[in-house]
Structure formats: C-alpha cells, structure tokens
Amino acid sequence: MSAKRQQRIDRLRDALEARDVLRLKDAAEMLGVSEMTVRRDIAACDGCLTYLGGYIVTPPAASAAKGYVFDQEQSSHTEAKRAASQAAAALIQPHETIFLDCGTTIPHLAAALPDDIRLTVICYAINVAEIVCRRPGLQVILLGGVYHPSSASFSGAAGLTQLEGLRIDKAFISAGGVHGTRGVSCSNSHEVAIKQTAMANALTKVLVVDATKIDAVKPFYFTPLDQFDIVTADTGVSPDAAEMIRQCGPRLILG
Structure with missing residues (x-):
C-alpha cells in the first residue's frame, strides 16, 4: 500500500473515532480526492473500514475497543x-x-x-x-x-x-x-x-x-x-x- 493511501485511511479512521459514521461525499471533500478514490482506499484497507449505502463506518469487530459489546x-x-x-x-x-x-x-x-x-x-x-x-x-x-x-x-x-x-x-x-x-x-x-x-x-x-x-x-x-x-x-x-x-x-x- 502506498504511503499516501495509508495516510488517507488513517485520517478516515481518526474521523470515525469522533463521529462513528462518515458520508462518502464528506470523506472525499475532507481528503481532497474523488469519491472513487475513497472507495478504493476502503477496499484496500483489509477490512478496517466498511462502505455501505453511502456511508463509511468502522466494522463491528473493530468497534470493541470503544466499549462495544455487540x-x-x-x-x-x-x-x-x-x-x-x-x-x-x-x-x-x-x-x-x-x-x-x-x-x-x-x-x-x-x-x-x-x-x-x-x-x-x-x-x-x-x-x-x-x-x-x-x-x-x-x-x-x-x-x-x-x-x-x-x-x-x-x-x-x-x-x-x-x-x-x-x-x-x-x-x-x-x-x-x-x-x-x-x-x-x-x-x-x-x-x-x-x-x-x-x-x-x-x-x-x-x-x-x-x-x-x-x-x-x-x-x-x-x-x-x-x-x-x-x-x-x-x-x-x-x-x-x-x-x-x-x-x-x-x-x-x-x-
């Protein structure tokens, strides 16, 4: 994975720590890239993020550190x-x-x-x-x-x-x-x-x-x-x- 892609993924994860869910459009504007680039980043991050229905979220298993009992x-x-x-x-x-x-x-x-x-x-x-x-x-x-x-x-x-x-x-x-x-x-x-x-x-x-x-x-x-x-x-x-x-x-x- 390129250093730039990893930096974008890290920024997405930081943003999700604060708000739990992030619209794809907002994520693209935050990172200064296209929505397609964001989706490609998510696909390359080995399950650390999930994209569904226009939203980016942290997968259930990765949410346990935040007191998540699901x-x-x-x-x-x-x-x-x-x-x-x-x-x-x-x-x-x-x-x-x-x-x-x-x-x-x-x-x-x-x-x-x-x-x-x-x-x-x-x-x-x-x-x-x-x-x-x-x-x-x-x-x-x-x-x-x-x-x-x-x-x-x-x-x-x-x-x-x-x-x-x-x-x-x-x-x-x-x-x-x-x-x-x-x-x-x-x-x-x-x-x-x-x-x-x-x-x-x-x-x-x-x-x-x-x-x-x-x-x-x-x-x-x-x-x-x-x-x-x-x-x-x-x-x-x-x-x-x-x-x-x-x-x-x-x-x-x-x-």
Missing part, C-alpha cells in the same frame, strides 16, 4: 441462533420481498438463504448487508441514517420514510426478550420504530429467537407476542415456554 454477543449461543434461523429460512419463497432485522441472530438467516433464490431483501444492519450484498440473486434495499454501534445498524427519519413506502411479504424480526405478558422487547430504542413499521407493512410476521430470549425482558418494548404469525426457535425451548408461545397465538417452529 461482537461479544455475536459469538454467544451460535448453534441455537443458527437453528432458529434455518427454520426461518425454510419459510421463504422465491421472488418474495423480505425484511431482515438487525442483531446477532439474523445474519445466520441471511447466510441460510439458498444460493440460487431470487428475492428483494430490505435490511438496515451492516452484519446483514455484508452477507446479502454478495449474493447475485438478491436485490438489496439498505435503509440508511445514523449508525449505531450498539447493534451495527442505521436509523433515522429518511430510512423510516423509505421503509413506510415498501410492502413486505415476510418480516423476520429479532428480539432480546420474549415474554407472555410483558411482550417482545429489545435493548436499543432506535430499533423500535423500524421493527414496528416493518411488521405493519408485512403480510407475515416471523419472530426469530433462540431459547435464551424466551421469558426474558429488555428495556424497550415494541409489540405484544400475539402480533407475530410464527416464532422460529431452537430445540432448547422448554415445554412450558412452547405452550406459552402457542397460547399467545403464533405458530411455533423449532429448528
């Missing part, structure tokens, strides 16, 4: 998350429009999509977009906005307005807590409006969780459990928890 969560209960996601992937039909939520479970669903399937995929998280954007049969709609390291996702009025104008066959929603009386909840307030809008615009609502999320409660409530048509989970779900889900209305599918 990467730690990503490595927990992996097999259970994969099982729940594989059960969810089996519900998808060719040529559908699907919404993929943020979190550490949904990337397993993105990875489980059949290689030859054709879909329109709506997403707003980097760890999901990085998977689906590499798949040739997928048309990807990435919702933009302000980047949140706490869930490697974007949020904002523009992205929400875009989502409101879309129609979805199946919305696959993640959650940090699933409770029979306290409803379904998550850890980040910025996710609430996006989850609710995706569900409102979807024909079928699917909750994708591993067994550890059931009977848990997180700070930010976004919907009662009975608003989901289907819950996919792993076989670690207890008989009592399974009965609770069924009594609330959704069909339970165990991977």
Whole structure:
C-alpha cells in the first residue's frame, strides 16, 4: 500500500473515532480526492473500514475497543441462533420481498438463504448487508441514517420514510426478550420504530429467537407476542415456554 493511501485511511479512521459514521461525499471533500478514490482506499484497507449505502463506518469487530459489546454477543449461543434461523429460512419463497432485522441472530438467516433464490431483501444492519450484498440473486434495499454501534445498524427519519413506502411479504424480526405478558422487547430504542413499521407493512410476521430470549425482558418494548404469525426457535425451548408461545397465538417452529 502506498504511503499516501495509508495516510488517507488513517485520517478516515481518526474521523470515525469522533463521529462513528462518515458520508462518502464528506470523506472525499475532507481528503481532497474523488469519491472513487475513497472507495478504493476502503477496499484496500483489509477490512478496517466498511462502505455501505453511502456511508463509511468502522466494522463491528473493530468497534470493541470503544466499549462495544455487540461482537461479544455475536459469538454467544451460535448453534441455537443458527437453528432458529434455518427454520426461518425454510419459510421463504422465491421472488418474495423480505425484511431482515438487525442483531446477532439474523445474519445466520441471511447466510441460510439458498444460493440460487431470487428475492428483494430490505435490511438496515451492516452484519446483514455484508452477507446479502454478495449474493447475485438478491436485490438489496439498505435503509440508511445514523449508525449505531450498539447493534451495527442505521436509523433515522429518511430510512423510516423509505421503509413506510415498501410492502413486505415476510418480516423476520429479532428480539432480546420474549415474554407472555410483558411482550417482545429489545435493548436499543432506535430499533423500535423500524421493527414496528416493518411488521405493519408485512403480510407475515416471523419472530426469530433462540431459547435464551424466551421469558426474558429488555428495556424497550415494541409489540405484544400475539402480533407475530410464527416464532422460529431452537430445540432448547422448554415445554412450558412452547405452550406459552402457542397460547399467545403464533405458530411455533423449532429448528
């Protein structure tokens, strides 16, 4: 790598330390080069930066030094998350429009999509977009906005307005807590409006969780459990928890 390119990359990383997200146009103006040059620099930096949807961000794994716990969560209960996601992937039909939520479970669903399937995929998280954007049969709609390291996702009025104008066959929603009386909840307030809008615009609502999320409660409530048509989970779900889900209305599918 040339010395000039390394200097530009270092300046981008310094800028991201201060603001978490940087528009491509602003980065090019800051460095005094073209937008294409900035994109080439990012491609050459061995994953230290990521470019998605017009924004430059620090990848999730590289954010740990800033108190970021997402990467730690990503490595927990992996097999259970994969099982729940594989059960969810089996519900998808060719040529559908699907919404993929943020979190550490949904990337397993993105990875489980059949290689030859054709879909329109709506997403707003980097760890999901990085998977689906590499798949040739997928048309990807990435919702933009302000980047949140706490869930490697974007949020904002523009992205929400875009989502409101879309129609979805199946919305696959993640959650940090699933409770029979306290409803379904998550850890980040910025996710609430996006989850609710995706569900409102979807024909079928699917909750994708591993067994550890059931009977848990997180700070930010976004919907009662009975608003989901289907819950996919792993076989670690207890008989009592399974009965609770069924009594609330959704069909339970165990991977």
